[in-house]
Amino acid sequence: MADMRAALLRPLQLLLILAAIGITTQYRTNIRIHGNVTCERDQRWCTRMVLMEYDSFKMLHDKVEEYGVKCTTGSYVPFEMNGKQEGDGLLDNFYELHMWIFHSCAENGNIWKQEHKLNLIPVSTTNVNLQQDYATTNKAVGVKSFFLDDETI
Numbered sequence: 001m002a003d004m005r006a007a008l009l010r011p012l013q014l015l016l017i018l019a020a021i022g023i024t025t026q027y028r029t030n031i032r033i034h035g036n037v038t039c040e041r042d043q044r045w046c047t048r049m050v051l052m053e054y055d056s057f058k059m060l061h062d063k064v065e066e067y068g069v070k071c072t073t074g075s076y077v078p079f080e081m082n083g084k085q086e087g088d089g090l091l092d093n094f095y096e097l098h099m100w101i102f103h104s105c106a107e108n109g110n111i112w113k114q115e116h117k118l119n120l121i122p123v124s125t126t127n128v129n130l131q132q133d134y135a136t137t138n139k140a141v142g143v144k145s146f147f148l149d150d151e152t153i
Contacts, residue, residue: 027087027123029095031064033130034080039105040135046071047136048146050100051081055088064097069146087123094120102146105136113148114140 031051039045049067065083085095097118104111114137121128 027126029085029121029123029125029128031083031085031095031097031121031128031130032080033099033128033132034078035131035133036076036078037101037103037134037136038076039103040075041105043105043109044071044073045103045105045109045136046146047077047101047103047105049079049081049102051083052098052100053085053088054096054098056092069102085123093123095123096120099132099134101134101136102143102148103136106138110138111143111146112136112138112140113143 033051037047037049039047046069048069051064051066053062053064055061062085064085065081067079067081070077070079088095099116099118101114101116102111103114106112114134116132116134118130118132
């Protein structure tokens, strides 16, 4: 009976050890990204930006941070976003960051959604500081709103 009890406890002990290792190896990464979004058209235009972290399964993508709608008659909008990630998917050692840019720098104020894939970042990185500038373009996907985050590109 004691042998049977010991045999049952071993898998539980192993699970507890694996859980403890998983918790202690969980990473936290602070992410700062800043720069300018530019528009070469001489008009009033608006932009909204969303920093995403992609996972293997689309339904698990993370919205790291967003920069709300800003409008201007100038040629650029400066932005700064600060977010964090606490580890990534199972057996995934890199953050896959993507920047979504919604903008109306187009004829008739139509709204476009651009996606920019950023460099992979190891999950073991504690602090990330990225300087990125983006030019608006109509070589993107036309959307009906600045807030269609669930559309794919």
